[in-house]
Amino acid sequence: MAADYRQTASWLRERLPLVPQAGVILGTGLNDLADHLEILLKMPYSEIPCFASSTAPSHKGNLILGKLGGVPILCLQGRFHFYEGYPMSTVVFPVRVMACLGVGTLIVTNASGSLREQYAPGSIIQLSDHINHMGTNPLIGHNDETLGERFPSLNDVYDREYLEICRQIAAELKINLPQGTYIAVTGPSLETKAECAAFAGWGADLVGMSTVPEVIAARHAGMRVLALSVVTNYSNLFHDLEHSQEEIRQNANLAAENLRSLLAGFLRKLAKA
Secondary structure: OHHHHHHHHHHHHOOOOOOOOEEEEEOOOOHHHHHHOEEEEEEEHHHOOOOOOOOOOOOOOEEEEEEEOOEEEEEEEOOOOHHHOOOHHHHOHHHHHHHHHOOOEEEEEEEEEEOOOOOOOOOEEEEEEEEEOOOOOOOOOOOOOOOOOOOOOOOOOOOHHHHHHHHHHHHHHOOOOOEEEEEEOOOOOOOOHHHHHHHHHHOOOEEEOOOHHHHHHHHHOOOEEEEEEEEEEEOOOOOOOOOOHHHHHHHHHHHHHHHHHHHHHHHHHHHHO
16 A cells, blocks of 8 residues: 555646645535635546545545645545445545655645534634544554654644634634644434433533544654534534534535635744744
8 A cells, every 4th residue: 555655646646736835624514615726736536546436425525736725635525434344544545645755744634524503604713633533543543654654643633833823814814713622523314412422521512423543644754734624514513403414515615704714814924933
């Protein structure tokens, strides 16, 4: 597998006109953010050696080199999930490709369910920590020492400086941007009320089915990480309704403009650092 992601990185290096400053993963309901990029290069995953296909709803499955806020980024328009039946090595494959390309910053977005009443649908939450409740870890198995050490520390897994930069940008833009802890579960079934109560009791504020594997792989490879979660629904701690993909997309759209402004502001600050 190490040869595979290095092979893919080498293939992309020959085709990318420049080295992106950051990698961005767009989550469920957030793929349309890519439509606001100045696109330099766009290719479907099916054309990229060793890339899998994204089967999740609304995940378009394109790799895009573009500019946001004038800063070049490599954007994944759709991610791979463990619940799709992929092994963890496939779920984190694009992150390892980015690391091999020399991308030093990973920005992860996702859609999440709220475990706190004050975090209403349409809110954007900065992740300050996470709980891995997926029953596995992307680092299990052979360790590629050239990529990262066997036992990487996850202390301050979400970069403190990046958290502060985003906090300042949000204040300037008058966007409410609280911090929270995200718990990752495998899905694809949504959580029971008892599970949500347990997760909230553990200290989780948000629940979702992604992000944590990619973040672990990024930190293993020495990348700095920023993660922004869009609350697309209340968990069933607060209601007895059934969720729909349409509800998730509608609430993701509520936050889209603010998310785009935050990301553009962050990238501009990153470029000046």
